[in-house]
Amino acid sequence: MPLPTPSSCLDLRGTPCPLNxxxxxxxxxxxxxxxxxxxxxxxxxxxxxxxxxLRQAGHDVHPLNLQEPAAAGGDVPLPPGAARLLVRRHGG
Structure with a gap:
């Protein structure tokens, strides 16, 4: 199943909780x-x-396996220790 193309991308690596x-x-x-x-x-x-x-707020959250192609920009590798989530805004 192809990954959805995000409307926006956010890089929060290094951003502490709860700011992220x-x-x-x-x-x-x-x-x-x-x-x-x-x-x-x-x-x-x-x-x-x-x-x-984000799940508690009603959004659909899909963690990506970093071995999968990125949802935006082709294959965008992430360094070790990073994670990628695809989140669908509720109401759609």
Whole structure:
């Protein structure tokens, strides 16, 4: 199944909690319902906390296996310790 093309991409690697969640939520609010946001962030706790918070807010969150092609810009590799989420804004 092909990955959706995000309407916007956000690089939050190195951004501490809870700022990474807040910035993700604000970026989603700027999108139309049903639009996709790509979020790159630090793996581990930041990834879990942002994904959980966005799910609780009603968004569809899809963690990507970094071996898969990026959803935007072709193959965009991420360094070790990074994670990528595709998030669909609720309401679409």
């Amino acid at each position: 969640f807040i910035r993700s939520r604000l970026a989603l609010e700027a999108l139309e319902p049903g639009a996709w946001l790509q979020v790159d962030l630090d793996a581990g706790e930041p990834e879990r906390m942002v994904a959980e918070g």
